[in-house]
Amino acid sequence: MATIKDVAKLAGVSISTVSYALNNHDKVSLSTKKRILEAARRLNYQKNGIASDLKRSSTRTIALIVTDLAGPHYAELVKGIQEVALSRGYDLLACSSLGGEQSTAVKFLTEKRVDGAIVLAYNIPAATLRRAAREAYPIILLDREIESPHTVSIEVDNEAGCHMATEHLIEQGHRRLAYVGGNPMEPLNEQRVSGFKRALRQHGLEREGQLHQFGMFNRDNGYAMTKMLIAEGNLPTGILYYNDEMAIGGIQAFREYGIRVPGDVSVIGFDDIELAQYVRPALTTVMQPKYERGALAAHLLFQALDGKPLEPRYRLPTRLIVRDSVRAPAGHEGKVPLRSE
């Protein structure tokens, strides 16, 4: 593998001259430059980006760190990030935090392989993030908030979104409600539960609300937890799922048991992933602005890299998207006026 040395030798000049020539530092005469370029071409020379990053101590690269590259709903997020990064001439890498402390994500977070990171990976411990963030290495968090001077959180108003969704169910006449989520320790899950609970409290339904929180936040677990819920009997008439993926898994479980959605059970998701509008019934869900979130994240990251001071926390609004997975329960046709207590 040819190095800059080989090019220098072949062109009959010093290494530095080659470097200058290749980087257009008009210090080199045109004829020499031509000779050097020709030598580089002949040797199929490619610079070692690692060496040059090391010297420059900057990579002009940012990382998007997600739990699972194969996950859903990153698509739109990525789009926003990608566009901003591209316009700034930065490179964007995506990597996954599967594999825990040995994961690519942690390696990239801690080993200065990139200039900054955008993180949406609930399985990375806060301690790791706190250790990683520093002056010249800002981190934008999309899934939690941690106190650290070099960290910015962009949150979606999960609490309000779930509150709104729950009120929607109540408004339709639902009284026996459930929330189905994953690991209750995840901050996002907590926020969503809390919106659910607040709506219940406000409408005097506290006692009728079931909470099911366990495991992962994916379709399979939505399916599994819904099956458990069915097996338990005493099915609620309205269910708020942690996210669309879990809701879609849940709908699948209901279908297998011949339980109709929304005829027998109403279902609401969260996120508004692309699939939500395509599944049958089309999923009523809480939309979060994904593209905007990505774009904002990238924007803030560059602000931080430019040394500009930032708010530690941004919050984006959600919106209820009404589709076909919610209907008034039997005996409750027509809207029921909300009564707060």
Added chain:
Amino acid sequence: MATIKDVAKLAGVSISTVSYALNNHDKVSLSTKKRILEAARRLNYQKNGIASDLKRSSTRTIALIVTDLAGPHYAELVKGIQEVALSRGYDLLACSSLGGEQSTAVKFLTEKRVDGAIVLAYNIPAATLRRAAREAYPIILLDREIESPHTVSIEVDNEAGCHMATEHLIEQGHRRLAYVGGNPMEPLNEQRVSGFKRALRQHGLEREGQLHQFGMFNRDNGYAMTKMLIAEGNLPTGILYYNDEMAIGGIQAFREYGIRVPGDVSVIGFDDIELAQYVRPALTTVMQPKYERGALAAHLLFQALDGKPLEPRYRLPTRLIVRDSVRAPAGHEGKVPLRSE
């Protein structure tokens, strides 16, 4: 930012000792090691991965290069790659080739930032790939074949898949057929067209087949091209789209014009992306084994990195997935026996 030097100073040992200690090269006494670890912790030392990669001249990282990180149907592919990479202790990065020669993808391909790459990015010129691939830098191609000793292609049998799909339409009684694809110069597009044409030829329908090839391979373009097709009049009764995304765009266009699918026009896609089963009508399509393809790609990449000789080309079969977007055209109810000529 603390470097290994600072740790050495604080611990009162030499740099090399710190390195050995941190890498568990049991050359260091336990007490020294403990002192070093303590010093590192106090300084919040994080090694510079770039420096270490430079020295080791290996990154234990492979890249997945795709046209657009936000694209569809990579999800399953990624899953296969990710699992194999993880099991080998390698890191996986995803990056996009948006941005042409300046893109992250090209940078990663040419600058030795990773040990090997899996490429599914039709917009990277073959010359770039040929220049990048070398002994110690194998490249697995998922979207084309190029002659180069350090390159392996894993292709899907596009020709046979499209042939099968076209025969399916013919078998249902369709006679006026069209193929809707993107840029005709893309090798994948060529292969797919060729399967379409062969089926037409075999059944004496050559003259009735329309070819529409232009632009990108995405949903928007499927939508746009279908609108053009509608505007032209003389609508065929059966359409084979380059891929599911384009087909979904096409169905959308038909819906807007009140043209029923499959009542008035039958539609077949290619890929079997997740959405295909959720859109209405559920999309009949040609399935390619995505997970297997990803896993095979990663597997072969590691074989190459281990210096094992490889076939230059692998080919995976496709399968027709019959859903609801194809029906016999008016006046042709019931299966029509195929007659080859």
Added chain:
DNA sequence: CTGTTAGCGCGTTCAC
């Protein structure tokens, strides 16, 4: 004005 020398960035590893 052209081109060279020399040292740097930071961690790894061989020889002692």
Added chain:
DNA sequence: GTGAACGCGCTAACAG
């Protein structure tokens, strides 16, 4: 347990 060379490219300072 240490010293020093090394990986490779960048660039300030200097010489021709």
